[in-house]
Amino acid sequence: MxxxxxxxxxxxTVIKMNDKxxxxxxxxxxxxxxxxxxxxxVIRLETALEIALAQQGIRAKAGTKVSKLEDKEKA
Structure with missing residues (x-):
């Protein structure tokens, strides 16, 4: 050779490498x-999850207040 x-x-070889x-x-x-x-x-999903958890937290707190009132009425 x-x-x-x-x-x-x-x-x-250089041309082949360049193509690769x-x-x-x-x-x-x-x-x-x-x-x-x-x-x-993922960012949008995290945001949706945080919003859902925040709304559930607000409802849970409100639900807790209602159940305490119901307990007082029963007593």
Whole structure:
């Protein structure tokens, strides 16, 4: 194998590697977009959960007051 063949193989290898790097960059960009979308969805779910728990807490406190009043009426 001569110098020309070795140089050609090296250039071909670099071109193949460049193609792989470009495909990996596209795949990483796609994955990053998916991660950001999922992060937004998790934030919305956490917010909904906090709102639901806060409303349930208000109802539980109100329910506790009602049950105490009912207990006083029974006595």
């Amino acid at each position: 001569g110098i020309g063949d070795k140089m050609w193989d090296a250039i071909a 790097v470009e495909r990996m960059a596209i795949a990483m960009k796609t994955q990053q977009e998916k991660i950001e979308d999922l992060t937004g969805r």
